[in-house]
Amino acid sequence: MEDFRFRRCFFMILCPLFISVFPFLSAYTFPEKYFINCGSNSSSLFGNRTFVSDKKTAAGETVSDSDPTPESNLSAIYQTARIFKNPSYYELEIDQIGIYVVRLHFYPFSSSQNILSLARFDVAVSKVLVLSNFSVPNKTSVFKEFLVSVKDSKFRVEFNPQESSFAFINAIEMFVAPENFIPGWALSGTGDNVFQVIHRINVGGSVIPPGNDTLMREWVGDDRFLFSKGMAKNVTQYSKKPNYFNGGASEYDAPDYVYQTAKEGSTTGQNRDQRFNVTWSFDVEENVGHFVRLHFCNIISEVENGTEFNVYVNGGLSRLIRLQDYNSSPASPFYFDCEVESDGSGVMNISVGVLGDDLSPAAFLNGVEIMQVIEREGNSGVKRWVFVVISGCLVVVVLAGIVLFCCLKSRRRKPGEGDGGGTEMTSVFCMSPDMNLDLRVPLVEVILATNSFDPKNMIGEGGFGKVYKGTLQNGVKVAVKRSEPGHGQGLQEFHTEIMVLSRIRHRHLVSLIGYCSEQEEMILVYEFMEKGTLRDHLYSFKPQQPGSGRSSGSVSVLSWDQRLEICIGAAKGLHYLHTGLDGPIIHRDIKSANILLDENYVAKVADFGLSRSGPNDFSHISTDVKGSFGYLDPEYFRSLQLTQKSDVYSFGVVLLEALCARPAVNNMLVREEVNLADWGMFWQKKGELDKIIDPLLVGKIDPNSLRKFGETVEKCLQEYGVDRPNMVDVVWDLKYALQLHHSAMRRELQPEDDSRTGYSWQLPPPVFHRFPSHIMPIDRDEECEPLTDSLGNSHSSPSAVFSQLRINDAR
Incomplete structure (x- = not known):
């Protein structure tokens, strides 16, 4: 599957277009097949379902086995198992096409013939590999649930033992789900995607066992997933039946119990009118697609129909929730679906937050479902080629698909x-x-x-x-x-x-x-690049340095001089990309991991795989959102309009990384410190940026240099691109911050100068002529031709200008 760290989110609003679906949903009845008791000669009751013997459905060379000493409270379906020494399968007759729920139950008991915990095997459903090199710890019951689109008259669950091992299964459930249970856009063009259920959460409530769910699902409580428990509170359970309505959710999308509980944003501290985002963090597989369903039901008595609040998925993808767009009656369930790509952190964050104190007294959430998208082999290749087509022209997409097919042959x-x-x-x-x-x-x-x-x-x-x-x-x-x-x-x-x-x-x-x-x-x-990445030198999470007082355990070895020089070099490289060619190049993935250092710590920008070329007039480029979480320009994300100012925002985050020696996003910190850009701007606006700098730099940065550096960061991180500087201005500001620091260092080495002049070295910055914003004079050691302005005029280097500035003489 193609990895986009910020894949565009396709939220589906359940609008009147889908009203016709619900008569079918209301007519749905829970099916009686298939529920299979594997390895058994008789039927067994599990919950309110009867699991029948698998004698007629198992195929291939198989044997049955049973637990010689089963635990007294262990269900009968876990006391027997079907063993596969060679590739084998179950084949089931299908009399209705649609989305099917498939649950596979595993319990590795030990018998005289087999120790099931030693089994290593693959499992495929509908010819899609869903479990690879799978094993289960001893005496641990595990079930895996999948949603599969079935379009054939026969359905197979296949087991393939690893070399010198075997496979086993205790029980299988397979039944058709309500019609349109998964939206068509999520099934891909061929409808071949398989969805593996990773998390199913009853927000604000406790565990819901399968017997209390309309589709025999299990829901778990949300408390252990909460990012900060103090930011949320449970809503008192709603005692009446939810008011299901046409155009909203049905009782098969989630049981009553999910919609009868919720969590809402809490108030903390002295400001009782101030509410905070509520965030849940879920473990997911890295860099793969996920289908996310969020359930809502207004059971909060003080919430009025005019309430609006935002939902955020994975930190950036957002959706405005407007209760007035839905049934005006209280306790009316609805849900949103979205498809989102996980990043490399292995964590997916979901948040709800109010828009403003006056407009929304609370934001809430009732349920969460997260499913990993497993693509049929070959589909990912087609998608890979589709995204090659930048223009989006349908003809080019078709041609690319044809070319890919030929190549893969x-x-x-x-x-x-x-x-x-x-x-x-x-x-x-x-x-x-x-x-x-x-x-x-x-x-x-x-x-x-x-x-x-x-x-x-x-x-x-x-x-x-x-x-x-x-x-x-x-x-x-x-x-x-x-x-x-x-x-x-x-x-x-x-x-x-x-x-x-x-x-x-x-x-x-x-x-x-x-x-x-x-x-x-x-x-x-x-x-x-001998010295690796800038990130490595800032917070590579090496063993903690004694006495550093750093909670993260990271160690920075770069002086303030070195960090400024590195930032200046990277800024020069970015400015050249933006202005030094026939048309600008926008990098789109500026971060500390993409700034490399040679043996002399000279910075070089790297990784241009996501870059885009733009028009000469720097007008915006419409494009899918790509970038790295924590560095992404919020204006680019909202509008999908890419400019060189998007790189400027990302570079502002890098400047904060260089100053604070911490990641752009750290989910282990308290809520207000998670996002470095927000945290840094908070302290910069208070004029106390020195409170969050790298502990190894405390007392080693000239205050004027830090002030100038903080101003540069603040300009880069402005919400709107038009308010941000061009990279040439960033270069000048950083050079000036370095010059202020060097001047202070020289003064410390020559204290008699201060006594002679009577001046404090903490003077306001001198005023000097600025070159046009699209011009960057180049140091004499730059390995490229000097740039000129639109009239063809060249300019002296910044070092020449700085040589005329004498802080002592206050020129």
């Missing part, structure tokens, strides 16, 4: 395979005609440089894939990025990176040495 060969041990110099990728073929590097050379991608040479891993250190045959040290299928970024990013880096050469932009596209490999070869 080629047999994949492992690196180094072939007659005589050589490699086939043929690319299965359809490269753009304007790709720089002079940069192509043979796969065999890449293999030799990295010692066949030896894990010992791996130095990092990112959205594109793993990164290896290597040495080419000419002795040049390189960093090799190798794409992994399904890992994240794909063909579009591969092409973009090559196209951008083949056009540019700048001291503060990482250099592309070459690329390889043989045998379905996507490999990028860069100059090797």
Whole structure:
């Protein structure tokens, strides 16, 4: 699946268009099949369902087994099991197409013949692999639930033991769900996606056992998922039956118990009228798609129909909840669906928050369902090609899909395979005609440089894939990025990176040495950056330094001088991208992990896979949201209009990282400190930014330098792009902050100067002429031609201007 750290959220409003659905839902009755007691010769009761023997449904070489010493309170379905020594399956007759609920029950007991906890196996439903190398701890009951679109007359649940192992199953449930149970847009164009239920939460209430649910689902309480328990309170359980209405939710979407409980935002401290966002954090798999359903029911007596509040999914994707858009009666259930891509944190946050104290007395939530989207093999490849098409032209999409299909028909060969041990110099990728073929590097050379991608040479891993250190045959040290299928970024990013880096050469932009596209490999070869990323040096979570007082345990080794120099270098590289070419290039993924340092700590901006080229007049570009959580420009996210000012916002977050030595987002902190941009702006506006700086910098930053730096951060993080500076202004401001710091350091070394002049070194900044915002004079050591303004005039370097500034003389 293509990895977009911020995939656009498709919220579905349950509007009158879907009213016709609900007569079918109200007519739905819970089916009587299939409920299978695996490995048993008789039927067993589980809840209010009767599980029948699997004699007629199991196929292949199988044996049955039973627990010789079952626990007294253990259900009968967990006392027997079907054992598979070889690939086997259950085949079920289907008499109605639609969405089916499939539940697989596992309980690894031990018998004289088998120790089920040793089983290792794969499971596929409807030919979709849903469990890989699966195992269950001893004496632990586990069930896995899936929603599957079934369109054939037969349905298979397949079991494939790992080598020298076996598979087992205790019970299977499979029954048709109500019509339109999952919206069509979530099923993909072919309807082949499978949804695995990860979390099903009764917000504000306790556990709901299957016997109390309309579809025999189990719901758990939400307290252990709350980010800050003090920010929320349970709503007293609503005793009446919810008021189900056409256009809203039905009793099959969630049971009454879910809609009869809720959590609302609480008040804390002295400001009793102030309410805060309520946030829940859920563990999810990294970098995959998820289908999220949020349940709402107004059971809060003081809430009026005019109430509005926001829902946030994964920290940025938002939806306005307007109760007046729904049934005016109290306790009227409805829900929202969205599809969102998880990021690399392994955590998905869901929040509700009021818009303002006067408008909304409370924000609330009744239930949450999170399902991981498992795509049928092959669908992800098609999607991957679809997103290559930047223009969105339907014709191009179709052509890309056709080309991909042809490419995937080629047999994949492992690196180094072939007659005589050589490699086939043929690319299965359809490269753009304007790709720089002079940069192509043979796969065999890449293999030799990295010692066949030896894990010992791996130095990092990112959205594109793993990164290896290597040495080419000419002795040049390189960093090799190798794409992994399904890992994240794909063909579009591969092409973009090559196209951008083949056009540019700048001291503060990482250099592309070459690329390889043989045998379905996507490999990028860069100059090797000896000191790694800026992030590594700020908070790589090394062992805690004694006496540092740092709760995170991170250690920063960069002085304030070094941090300013690094930020200045990165800013120069960004300014060159924005103005130094025929048309601007917008990076779109500026973060500390994408600022690399060479052996002399010279900063270079890297990772151009998400970058976009724009028009010469810097007007906005309409585009899908891409970027990294915590760095994303809020205006870009809201409007989908990308400008170079989006990079400026992200760079403002990087400046705060350099100052505070902490991540842009840290979910382990208290609510108000989670987002670095919000936290930093809070203290900057109070004029107390010094309170949150890296403890290793305390007492080592000139106050004037810190003040200028804080002003620069504040300008970069303005809510609207028009209020943010251009990167040339950022460069000047950072250089000035460095000059103030150097002047103070020189004064400390020469204290007699102060006594002679009688001046304090803490003077207001001198006034000097600014170049036009689209011009950046270049230091003499820059490895590119000087830039000129629109009239062709060149300008002296900033160092020349600063040489005329003498703080002591107050010029």
